[in-house]
Amino acid sequence: MRNIKTLSKTDFELYSERVPIILDSIISHFEQSMAEKKEFESYREQLFQYTRNFIETGDLPAALKLLTQVHDTFESKLDNQTRLLLTAIIGHLFAALGMDDEAEHFYEESLKSSGVEIAPCFIFNMTTQAMISLHRKDFNLAVSTSKRALDYMGKAKSESPYISMLPMYGPELRQRLTHIHTIASIELASSEKAGSGKRKTIFENALAYSQSLNIGGRKRNRFFYLCQQALIYASMGYPTKSENALEKAFRVLNANQDFLTAHGYYFFAARAFHHSRRADFSDAYSDAKLAFRASFNTPDVFMELYVMEVFLDIAQKFSVSFPENRKNVSEFYMKGNSLLKQFVEFLEEKDWYTGKEHSSRVASLSYMIGKKLLTLFPYVQNQLDLQTLYLAAYVHDVGKLKLPWILINKIGKLTEYELSYIFRHVTFSRDILENLNFKDIARIVYQHHENMDGSGYPNGIRDISIAANIISLADSFEAMTSPFRKYKEQKTLVETRDELSAMEGQFYLPEVIKAFRMIDLEKVDTIPED
Numbered sequence: 001m002r003n004i005k006t007l008s009k010t011d012f013e014l015y016s017e018r019v020p021i022i023l024d025s026i027i028s029h030f031e032q033s034m035a036e037k038k039e040f041e042s043y044r045e046q047l048f049q050y051t052r053n054f055i056e057t058g059d060l061p062a063a064l065k066l067l068t069q070v071h072d073t074f075e076s077k078l079d080n081q082t083r084l085l086l087t088a089i090i091g092h093l094f095a096a097l098g099m100d101d102e103a104e105h106f107y108e109e110s111l112k113s114s115g116v117e118i119a120p121c122f123i124f125n126m127t128t129q130a131m132i133s134l135h136r137k138d139f140n141l142a143v144s145t146s147k148r149a150l151d152y153m154g155k156a157k158s159e160s161p162y163i164s165m166l167p168m169y170g171p172e173l174r175q176r177l178t179h180i181h182t183i184a185s186i187e188l189a190s191s192e193k194a195g196s197g198k199r200k201t202i203f204e205n206a207l208a209y210s211q212s213l214n215i216g217g218r219k220r221n222r223f224f225y226l227c228q229q230a231l232i233y234a235s236m237g238y239p240t241k242s243e244n245a246l247e248k249a250f251r252v253l254n255a256n257q258d259f260l261t262a263h264g265y266y267f268f269a270a271r272a273f274h275h276s277r278r279a280d281f282s283d284a285y286s287d288a289k290l291a292f293r294a295s296f297n298t299p300d301v302f303m304e305l306y307v308m309e310v311f312l313d314i315a316q317k318f319s320v321s322f323p324e325n326r327k328n329v330s331e332f333y334m335k336g337n338s339l340l341k342q343f344v345e346f347l348e349e350k351d352w353y354t355g356k357e358h359s360s361r362v363a364s365l366s367y368m369i370g371k372k373l374l375t376l377f378p379y380v381q382n383q384l385d386l387q388t389l390y391l392a393a394y395v396h397d398v399g400k401l402k403l404p405w406i407l408i409n410k411i412g413k414l415t416e417y418e419l420s421y422i423f424r425h426v427t428f429s430r431d432i433l434e435n436l437n438f439k440d441i442a443r444i445v446y447q448h449h450e451n452m453d454g455s456g457y458p459n460g461i462r463d464i465s466i467a468a469n470i471i472s473l474a475d476s477f478e479a480m481t482s483p484f485r486k487y488k489e490q491k492t493l494v495e496t497r498d499e500l501s502a503m504e505g506q507f508y509l510p511e512v513i514k515a516f517r518m519i520d521l522e523k524v525d526t527i528p529e530d
Helices: 009-035 040-058 060-074 078-095 100-112 119-135 137-155 171-190 197-211 219-236 240-255 258-278 279-296 299-323 322-332 340-351 358-376 380-381 386-394 397-403 415-423 425-435 439-446 465-479 493-501 510-515
Strands: none
Touching: 009 040, 040 060, 040 078, 060 078, 078 100, 078 119, 078 299, 100 119, 119 137, 119 171, 119 340, 137 171, 137 197, 137 380, 171 197, 171 219, 171 299, 197 219, 219 240, 219 258, 240 258, 258 279, 258 299, 279 299, 279 340, 299 340, 299 425, 322 380, 340 358, 340 386, 340 397, 358 380, 358 386, 358 465, 358 510, 380 465, 386 465, 397 425, 415 425, 425 439, 439 465, 465 493, 465 510, 493 510
16 A cells, blocks of 8 residues: 555545545445344454555554444444454554544553453553653653563564454564654663663663564664664764664665655654764754655654654754854744744645645735734734734744644544644644744744634633734635635635624634724735835
């Protein structure tokens, strides 16, 4: 199966149209079999093959929808072993998507049913807990659970009747576990005193467990092993050993173009980390950008999100080390190659459907509304700064960088848990901006989906800043008039103006609506006039 992120936009849309039909036909087939009183367990291998196909394309939401539908529809007809496996795999996929609360629910449900009795179920549960712990920065638990899973994998019998049918097992799962163990160990060691015995032991264990990948002669295993060794040696303060491991990894990577395309993201992320440990933040940031773009070629959502964390962490260090990048950002028209400008450009690469220039158009319209509002209502001058408004509007969606590609670009109705996850982008935006020390902008961006009547998110507050209310309106206007909308038809300027104006007092401040209605909407451009 082909990675859907490498499809053309047209082919992706065709694929997206077919997925609901495929899912419905699978469920209908199983329902018909149940009506004929056939045992569902006879179709277990077929179910896991469908799931594996979706995972290999990178469409984890489709895999989850299939498994949760089977879990809910046929729960009373499943034997205990199948139910355990389904529950464990669902939790695992939620964790891979970064949906930790949902993952924890299924993880706990699986534990209640004594999942340890089935080796794959236990290993999936431990991997799920390790992923959740890594996301929540509980590095002690991430190390211990990944270690338990790796130890158990070494003892589990490969001839288990479940092994061959599982949607993810063996080398792929071992690679994920050693990655978690490596990253969590590095974080744990960093909190210990340099030269201490405990720090040394943590690193030695990390090296030993990554070594478990370097078996069986598989090129992919050796490549990931070498990259993990480079990460560990860089953290230990052994740059030469780290460089040697990276050189060997690159030789493996560069021997085959398809392999380079599929796994280059991990190499560039490791090399970025190596440079950052040497305080070479310029080269580190260059490699982090390469890792980000290369991550489009992997269907592994968990690793895609890992690369994004590496990118943002190194970008923050790069910003501190090269303050001139922040000076560029403070220029009113976002001139130059400023860091936040690059972030928005990366988001536009990742998000196919919001459309090019969305951020610029929202920023431009926000500025126009703000300027008109200051003319009409001079008393708000102490509450509204046009430069801050423009910059906040420009980066209002930057937190979407931390969302999986498949959720940003998903066509069709979002599930409740997917929608809840996407709502978190405002929190992600705030965190990214605060880490870059843009605290005033962060406060505005965090509120741009709040409404006057308290019906917005993330906190349902009513006391909203004028700047956030302006950006909220500009964002809605741009979305409604965009030709790239996924769910609804594009609206005319007049239709949109009237529909938004009708929300005065409910969503938008009366002053904001009055200023908005006086704007010549035909002249909304990507650059303010002044």
